[in-house]
Amino acid sequence: MKVALGLKAHSGWAALVTLAAPDGALELVDRRRIELILAGDAYWAKQPYHAAEGLEPGDARDVVKRGIASARRLAVRELRAAVKRARDAKHEIAACAVLSSDPLPGWSVAEILAVHFRMHKAEGVLFREALARAAETCGLPLVLIREKDLAEHAERTLGTPSARLTRTILELGKSAGAPWGADQKQAALAAWIGLRC
Numbered sequence: 001m002k003v004a005l006g007l008k009a010h011s012g013w014a015a016l017v018t019l020a021a022p023d024g025a026l027e028l029v030d031r032r033r034i035e036l037i038l039a040g041d042a043y044w045a046k047q048p049y050h051a052a053e054g055l056e057p058g059d060a061r062d063v064v065k066r067g068i069a070s071a072r073r074l075a076v077r078e079l080r081a082a083v084k085r086a087r088d089a090k091h092e093i094a095a096c097a098v099l100s101s102d103p104l105p106g107w108s109v110a111e112i113l114a115v116h117f118r119m120h121k122a123e124g125v126l127f128r129e130a131l132a133r134a135a136e137t138c139g140l141p142l143v144l145i146r147e148k149d150l151a152e153h154a155e156r157t158l159g160t161p162s163a164r165l166t167r168t169i170l171e172l173g174k175s176a177g178a179p180w181g182a183d184q185k186q187a188a189l190a191a192w193i194g195l196r197c
Contacts, residue, residue, distance in 0.1 A: 006191030
């Protein structure tokens with residue numbers, strides 16, 4: 001079957017939902033939490049800008065650089081595993097849809113660390129960008145969807161009213177069972193969009 005991956009990132013992990021639509025009906029192919037940090041690195045890797053706060057400038061840059069590199073490496077590892085699972089099941093991956101945010105301005109690490117709100121924004125962007133880069137590294141067609149525009153984007157792309165899309169995603173979750181929270185629902189909607197792109 002033709003499938004699409006949908007990803008919603010958090011600090012240190014992401015919800016992954018893989019969907020197919022044989023004969024037009026959505027089918028859940030895979031659903032899991034993927035880890036974007038190693039357990040032993042959680043102190044600094046989950047929030048590298050926060051971990052760098054108060055450090056000397058060179059040390060702060062090193063912590064942030066390590067955090068970004070770690071997230072990117074693990075995102076590639078997790079997406080390669082997802083691609084392998086799909087291909088082992090004889091599926092063709094049509095797209096990888098990643099929920100994104102607005103990109104960061106060209107702030108330096110020092111400028112980010114100078115304003116606490118910027119640290120949160122930078123960490124929010126970090127894992128989303130790691131997933132998008134990983135999709136490209138894995139050779140997957142990337143579909144970026146601004147998270148705050150997801151419902152509108154879905155309605156427009158899928159040509160279906162938002163209320164009906166919500167019902168369809170809820171029904172998909174009922175058949176799949178727990179966990180099927182907001183993260184999985186949003187990742188599923190992103191994957192559905194990916195199937196149409």
